[in-house]
Amino acid sequence: MDHSAKYKINIVSHNKTITAHEGDLLADKIQKAGINLSVYCNKKGLCGKCFVEIVKGKLARLSEREELFIKQKRLDKNYRLACLHKIKSDLEINIPEESIIQEAFILKTGIKLPVLINPPVKKYHLQLKKPEIGIPYSLSELLEKYFRKKKLVIPLNLLKGLPDILERSKFQITATMYNESEILSIEPNDTLSKNFGIAIDIGTTTVVVELVDLNNGESIDSSTANNSQMRYGSDVISRISFAFQDSNNLAKLRNSILRTLNEMIKQILDRNKIDNSHVYEIVIAGNTSMNHLLLGLPVKTLAVAPFHSVFAHLPPLSADDLGFKINKDGKVYISPNIKSFIGGDISAGLIASDLERRKGNYLFVDLGTNGEIVLKTKERFIATSTAAGPAFEGMNISCGMLAIPGAIYKAEYKNKLVLHTIKNKPAMGICGTGLIDLISVFLDKGVVTPKGTIINKTKRIQITDNIYISQKDIREMQLAIAAIKSGIRMVLLKNELKKEELEEIFIAGAFGNYLNIKNSMRIGLLPQINEDKIIFIGNASLAGAKALLLSQQARKKIESLVKRIQYFSLATDPLFQRYFIEALEFKN
16 A cells, blocks of 8 residues: 555535545544544444545445445435545545534533533444354354454443343344443443433532433533531531541431432433433532542541542442442542542533633632632642632521522612512522622611621611521621632732732632622622623533533543642631731722
């Protein structure tokens, strides 16, 4: 074969012309041209997703699989799989839209971040050949032969049912593969369209579950609930303390959150009439403590200095072993922890915000029960955490509630106090953003002093007939704000940066969805900078979990990134206490 011969490949559909040598694989050349060709099966000719139309040039002889796919897809005879086509002449080709990897947008607010869909879980529709008496291949060998794998992991329970499934389906099956090396399910006939995964954000206060179609990246449904572990403590420290009180308490915490998640999963699947056997993977993003409690891991090392975790990164785990009610052989992937109390929710958030790719100085702030701050300067990442408490999520507040219908999320003064509730429902309580607006209004009106004192004898501000703010509520908010404010100040100071030198500040967390920038700056929660630099990105933890569910590349990126992030402990720095006391006052 003459590898020195050069040919021109004119890609008409993309207005590109490239060169190739004799024998080059067409799929390789298309990818090198920067076109996201769908090579779902890793260029093994198994999936039929990389067809191109050969308009001019030598047509290779159709393989058996190409003939089958062309018949199924009703394509012309001049179509070829790019992953099987070796170049032997100049070519003029068209690449249909169906042969391009689809993108899924994983962030709904702030920035649109596309992820190329390439999940670890993939389904293949197979027509196996029956073993012959002359070459009596075993059934597992038939699968290895089809997937061109010398060692294919097949769970014993699948092998037990394999003969019956093949007999009933006349050797036409759908196999679900994991990381191109393990079979998760073998189902009769064609079940390609039934391929689902679940992304989960486990927060200290709230839990969000999202059902995702792994074929196209679409979010089908989602559900939000309180973290049921709250009955054992509203914050991370109190739950860790509870785990120490009795040897059975760790199991209570684990069973509590597992029960909640399984109930939420069941409700979503029932609502959408999806069988749990067609859910093959769960990706979980949670802070370090939530990860440990879910897995039933000891939390002793998180309770005492130097506050280190049992694990940073884990290989995919068995869903059945963990007690999740999805496919029996399904997997669970935990977004890796960074350091100390900076966990998988933040690493997932960094993937969602694509911070690594951005040039300049950026700040990522997650406003939750545990406030995490990550600063990116050029190629350097610095992370820290500070205990903000649950006030931002409406907890530990007299009339506080989550950001759900009926919550006061916005307040303004227009000759009188004007309240806005989520979904315009009758006011039932105040969520975190509503409390920030109300404090800002009352500061301007002199009802609350900059030091946080309510100026009346009752030490209580009536908002509606049955909703009020107490002096204790103001103090809770002061503590939460001071934790974030002093944390940001310390991170910038340690890196000799001024707030004006920041390109942007990404605010993560569901709390940020309704946050008023002016009022947040008024009370000191956010630095006083150009408002255009403040970007709200919503639940970046959940968005990151979805990215990890849909993209093998995202997993490689996150596992590499967490090793590069430097940890900065606020607790060991004497300046932090001083800044924290100063930050208690409502000012910037």
